[in-house]
Amino acid sequence: MQHRCAVIGHPAAHSLSPALHMAAYETLGLSGWSYEAIDVEPGHLDEFLSGLDSSWVGLSVTMPFKSAIIAHGTPEPLVTALDAANTIIFGAVDGSRRTSRRESNRCYNTDVPGMTGALAHRGLTSADSAILVGAGATARSGLAALSRIGVRHAEVIARSLERAHASLDEVAARYGIDLDVVGWGELSAPGGLGTDRADLLLSIAPVDFTDAEAARIVRAAPVVFDVFYERHPSALSLAAAAAGRVSVDGIDLLVFQGIGQVQLMTGLTPDPEPLLAACAAELARRRDSQARRRDS
Template sequence: MLGDPIAHSLSPVLHRAGYAELGLDWTYDAHRVPAGGLAAFLSGLDDSWRGLSLTMPLKREALDLVDRLTDRARTAGAVNTLLLDADGERVGDNTDLPGAVAAIRERTSLPLASAAILGGGATATSVGLALVDLGVTSVELLVRDEARAGETVAALRAHPSGVDVRVGPLAVAEPLAADVVVSTIPADAQTGDLVARCADVPVVFEALYDPWPTPLAASATDRVLVGGLDLLVHQAVLQFELFTGRPAPLGAMRAAGAQALAGRSTA
């Protein structure tokens, strides 16, 4: 697992639990790699490596460092899974998009036509595209800096369904009117006013899992809540299968993640 910051990542816990469940003698570790450092890290790998999981700020940096992109990585404009083939080919994939679809449908079968997304980075892109695949036709991106959301807006508007995408400031005062609200912003950016504006949205998708619960997640006691652990587990299951070629033990991986999070909350 590569990224910066990385110490909080549960990915090693999930993947190691999967390896243990299937009796695989594999290793999975976290490495802090800051922006601009991915190329140097890749140059130091030998043929014992099967793949890498990438988090921010490397998901878009990886686009120019692979030999081939899968269709979903190209659509998302981000790589969260980098496969290292035996012949040396680097393949960039994205399991966040299908992982988000699986996470949402595990929690709700409600029809979803409109979405409000807080934040405009790579995670907002992947979850937004997943929602469009599930039938959302209108997306409102609420961001602190509209200029930095350009890649997400372009990716969503390029979807063949012709989704309507609007961009607005995160700090507006009006209540959100949508079928689902997705938060990809830090917990400390979830002010009381912002959480209150989301109160009437029936489905809440909180992409964070640490700290947990975030203010938005804590407010969703009587609504459908899709959590960051749901997203993490489902995208990790897909990564596991790409890395190993074996069906992933979803139950064991989820249980390990939940146990680790519970330990953090009581520490």
Template sequence: MHRCAVLGSPIGHSLSPVLHRAAYDALGLTDWTYEAYDVDEAGLAGFVAGRGPEWVGLSLTMPLKQAVLALGEPSEVARIVGAGNTLVFDHAGGPHHVENTDVTGMTAALSRAGVATADTALLIGAGATARSALASLAPLGVHTVTVMARSADRAHASLDPVAAHFGQRIEVIDWAAVPAVAPAVTIATAPAALEEDTAERIAGLSGVVFDIIYDPWPTVLAEAALRAGGTVLDGMDLLAAQAVDQVRLMTGREVAVEVLLSAGRAALAARREG
């Protein structure tokens, strides 16, 4: 038996088990299991240390993405953004591998939406997910990023080191402001909803709007972007794309993102109907 799981606190809302089990079914991996465990920061190290040789990998959600970095060898991108969402066990005495598939997942989701290259972006929010978004934009060629944030000082402290690594220029504007230059891509990473008038003013600036929320959906920004005729991505696009990379890291097998999107959207629909 090969065991994997998602950890976080709270964890009851997580759709990761649905996605990973769908991947195992599609790949014919009948001896793989994937569960969810409510684990907080204080319990993370003990949980990891207590896993036996049947354990292959863990997905990490809030509030564990920073704490996991100390429990293995972070990849370069996980170290740069200061967050990991994947731990692959090494039971041979070496360090566990810590990766951040949110970064590659965002890039893959944008590419799937037709964004092959871009030079400018609007980033809404300035926390850990925003750092991952910055890193995800680098392979697309984005060199100038406007950031909507409530505190310019906190935004620069969080994002400047990541931007400097990737050669990006950051401009921070007020939460209710509008970028001076229309961005090629907009990524919303903040859990707080935008005011409707602000959403309306920025929704049509980009051809592609990526709002990482998936429940409740649609967000104010997503509705405004759809009315403006743009392409809209949601949090399920990210969750499925990053899970494709997690499945590959844990099983060594590739699964089509459509398999995970279908399973995730079906589970969301059932949750809303219930």
């Protein structure tokens, strides 16, 4: 019997999720399972879902559908709290087609346990304070994850204080986190963020910091977590390693949120190490390919 899964988003072709999930299927000894990246344009989510047949088990969901997908399944409490789901697992089928009944599907958020899992894998299981660089949707998942490891005070560095409060105040209050929001200029202040200002620095801003900026920023905490894998290894990750800080990166997050998805889709739990290696190898392969195209 065929079991189909995929990541959907716009764009989706860049996703490392197929490399991750296919590596998981291999390590788990699963045959008949497939996973692909599918680009779904905004406004076409309903049409895409209605065309799936009974071979489909579930989907990983990335931007811009993390909120829109909730209308197509019953959300777990974490999804409701954050208004964001990154996984849908399909339920009932009608003949050979998926039903459109919301109650037959389930929506989950594995980003939050993925963050705590990535931190634990690098040795951090508890903290009192944190700095968040950026204040978008990922920061809301970040606050939920921070609350799970005991953080009660978080300082947010944001380009717009107004938008940061609108995005994060309700979530911070829900999880009992005292929130301070400061301007982006804090990063370039003469003393920077200082040294060991918090237990953890979590960067959720898609910014390419210069080497000098990164070197100043990583002094602020003994553990530095840059959630984006597209620029792996990022300037922050490299600076953290050079400074003797613990570096947690976007591949760590990708793998641990992916492990949660594999569990939901297959009922089995893969070991993280082969998945970390597979994602790093695929990223290196893509960069080598791009370099050859530039040189040709």
